[in-house]
Amino acid sequence: MLLSAANRLYLRRIIRWRTTRVVLFLFFLINLLDVLRIHHKIVEGDRQQLLRRGSGAARPRERIYIASMHWNNAQVLKDYWNDAVIQLTETFGPDNVFVSIYESGSWDDSKQALRELDAELDKRNVPRRVEVSDTTHEDEINKAAEERGEGWIDTARGRRELRRIPYLARLRNRTIQDLVELSKKGVTFDKVLFLNDVVFTIDDVLTLLDTNGGNYAAACSLDFSKPPLYYDTFALRDSEGNAHAMQTWPYFGARDSRNALVNHVDAVPVTSCWNGIVVMPAEPFVSSIKLRFRAVPDSLAAHHLEGSECCLIHADNPLSKTKGVYLNPRVRVGYNYPAYAATHPPGRSWVSAWDIFAGLWENRIRRWTAWTLDRWVVRSRVRRWEKETDGNREPGEFCLINEMQVLVENGWAHV
Structure with a gap:
């Protein structure tokens, strides 16, 4: 041996x-x-x-309709937002824009900040409607019974309460009212630019407009309030209609969305997004389609389900299937300046090498091991609702979550 x-x-x-x-x-x-x-x-x-x-x-000459709604965000308006909007109108020219802003019962200095913006736009001859409202959340939820229409629901608290999403959908539709009315008079626009109360730059908007070569049903930025967590989890759905796998980079479970994001292309395919700034073609809003923001029916919400109006708009938009909905990770906005600065570090990647390594492996582990009943719960409740009445159908089922949201005096609440 x-x-x-x-x-x-x-x-x-x-x-x-x-x-x-x-x-x-x-x-x-x-x-x-x-x-x-x-x-x-x-x-x-x-x-x-x-x-x-x-x-x-x-750039191609485009006419842009700018729509925005505000509630208690005076600080970001005064420090960043107003100036950015003025710069936008100067970039495109007053003949190529219309600014539509609706403020809804703020108790901070938002009204004054928007009045100052209105005055500056007036000096520049910018077509606009800047509307401020004294109707507060308290006024809305205390309406007399005979004034209550759709959007009110009986909750587990033993009260009939105003749902949050129908209220928001109504306000968003007010911001596009002039788009519709002007179209009837022959004044048309190419794109609608929806702006949240975020810190952004002109380059951010121009980059977003160029997403996928300008060919899309919707193009969205990526929004942050407390990086590295992205913010708008309610509206973002991956290419398979699922919510995020994780709230940090690379976010998605669906292969098409995840691979595009990892490769940092400017058009990550998703089913739905909003996330701070959104650009959409104007045509569906003014054509016979009459695309509008909406909530799910009260009868479906009674099954303890809710969906964002900013997600349902993509479910209803016929262009979503033909042109696609995209998230552009090269456009990152913040609900405060520290969030914006953190996602725009000068001279280096906004995602560190360690965060890339850790994010890839956390994402893999979550995809390999995570299993929830969320989709099953939603599907079973929708199925019960569909059986209640002939014709009950919800095309935006991928938007739905197991929640009931109602308006309260100082914001909104889960019930």
């Missing part, structure tokens, strides 16, 4: 140890190369966007 038993055992241990080291080395090398590749794509994607903006290349 050439080798003793002890020597054979020693040799096997060496082989196993060397094999383990080789496997670990390959694991480290493959992950390192993958992280470096993705990191480069993120840096290069943002850099190319800046170069394109700085090249002075001519």
Whole structure:
């Protein structure tokens, strides 16, 4: 026998140890190369966007209808938002824009801030409607019984209460009222730009308009309030109609959405998004389609289900299937300046190499192991509702979550 038993055992241990080291080395090398590749794509994607903006290349001449609604966000209006809107109107020219703003019963200085914006737009001859309302949430929820229409529901608190989403849908539709009326008079627009109360720049808007070469049913930014968590979880759905796998990068469970985001392309396919700033073609709002914001029926909401009006709009838009809905990760906005600054670090990737590595593996583990009853709960409740009355059908089922949301004096609440 050439080798003793002890020597054979020693040799096997060496082989196993060397094999383990080789496997670990390959694991480290493959992950390192993958992280470096993705990191480069993120840096290069943002850099190319800046170069394109700085090249002075001519943009297609477009007419933009700007729509926004506000409630108690005076600080961001005064510090950032008003100036950015003025710059937008100067960039496109007063002949190519209309600004529609609706404020709804704020108790801070939002009304005054918007009146100041109105005055500045007037100096520049910008067509607009800046409407401020004294009707508060308290006024809305204390309406007399005979004044209550759709959107009121009996809750577990033993009261008939005003649902949050029908209220918001009604306000959003007020912001596009002039779009519809002007169209009847022959005054048309190419795109509708919906602006939340976010910190943004002109370049952000121009980049968003150019998403997928300008061909989309909707293009959305990515919004943040407390990075690295993205904000609008209620409206964002991946390409398979699912909510996020995780609230940090790379967010998505669906392969098409996840791969596009990891490669930092400017058009990540999704089923629905809103996320701070949204651009949509104006045509569906003014054509025979009459696209409008809405909530799910009260009878469906009674099953303890709710869906965002900013998600349902994509379910109802026929262009969603033909042109696609996209999230553009190169456009990142913040509900405060620290959030905006954190997602725009100068000279480097907004996602660190470590966050890329950790995010990829957390996402994989969640996809491999996570299992919830959320979709089953929604589907079973929708099925019961469909059986209650002939014709009950909800095309935006992917928007629904197991919640009931009502308006309260200082905001809204889960019940």
